[in-house]
Amino acid sequence: MRRLKRFADLSMTLGLGLLILAAWELAVRVFAIPAIIVPAPTAVLGALRDGILSGELLTHLWVTLAEVLLGFAFGAAFGLVCGVMIGLFTLLENLVYPYIVAFQTVPKVAIAPIIVIWFGYGMASKVVITATIAFFPVLANTIVGLRAAPRDQVELMVAFTASRWQVFRLVRWPQALPFIFVGLEVAMVLAVIGAIVGEFVGSQAGLGYLILQRDFNLDMAGVFAILLLLSALGIGLHALMMALQRRVVFWVDHRGDRVVGA
């Protein structure tokens, strides 16, 4: 029953997408819109196929993917460590959190040129930019998560003579995990943006670099093909995070029976 409904939902979503694509294709042909303004979907697919077969798209995709994953890993790890420290020691929160928020309010795009000057045109600067963007959502969610443990649970552990560290390990950390995963999910999506922004500012490789190059050559279909690839990359990474989340925070109800009326 539910399977059937999911299938119906899926085919409706896909159907809508195809309809829009068809209308787009038709409009481009009927009104003879030049390809340097809006390329037809078939032209985009063609560019995507050519790019993949020639290996050009994939070479740049690997560069961007490496930047995204490295930046995400560094940013998330640093956010997690800082979040745990701040979550555990209230004193630290009063001390450094205002500075962290102040840093966060500076748009990362604005400091990207500085970072490129400091770390060069290679991959390092992109990794740093991506890491600074991925850092904050993980940090903020870790702090909130560590405070989310129900008072009852903490009290019960303490009643059985748990130490501060044991309360952290047995209750606070597991209770924080669902929040941390929300942070990781956001960070992952932002990491892709971070890498592209970094490549826009100054680079020698990567999908962002390729976009600028094709844009310069007025190869619109080629640019759209990259956008398609980027969105596939984002969806893939996001799905990976969700799968990981379902495994780690298995006790949070993802599937289960729906609440009637909710």
Add this chain to the structure above:
Amino acid sequence: MNDKVPVAAPPLIRATGLNKTYATQDGQQIIALSDIDFEIAPGSFVTVVGPSGCGKSTLLKIMAGILPGGTGTLNMSGRPISGPSRNVGVVFQAPVLLPWRTALENVLVPIEIQRRGRTAHIDKARGLLRMVGLDGFEDKYPGELSGGMQQRVGIARALIHDPDLLLMDEPFGALDAMTRESMNLELLRIWTGSGKTVMLVTHSIPEAVFLADRVIVMSPRPGRITEIIDVDLPRPRRLSMMSTAPFGELTDTIRRHFGALGALDS
């Protein structure tokens, strides 16, 4: 120091003039406990009854050493209670299980905290779960158990480290009458001859009388003790005693205190 008190054994717990006030969010003071005096003899079974909000849970949490007491003294074995003790087992009003641990792993939590050897206690944990009627549910997660089943896991958890003092806050509140009676008998069976001291909070007057050597009767706002009743029904207690005249007299005495309130189950 208590030479003047003519009792055989010194009390395990002694509260004198205990008070507790909470400060609420809007800056008000709520008096939860006022001038509480009682003693609990080692090895005895004491129950506490009183209408909702009279401070029963507050008293229990102070005794468990997780809530600071206000003015007055509360001693355990002659020394003030300054924190939680390894020799105490607690059951809260809510089951409070860790949702990422199975029933068995939840029962083992005190063992892990107190480093008593997890593997050595697994069989005991299984035995306790069987005792509370959860045979076959060892590997289920709390989300897959009913409220009453969760509460029973909590009871098993309070017993796993073989504590000398059991503090139980309405442990059978979520159970149906039948399961409740069998759990009462089971608890008495564990307690008899174990030397354990039990303090159990309940809303049910018959349950309070059935289990106890002594019933502490409390009145609401500010929570104070109105009467301490000695229950001299013979042991072992049997369910059939509940319909006898002495039992009825005791429950009537307690019920009279709450006549107008109607806050308790019958």
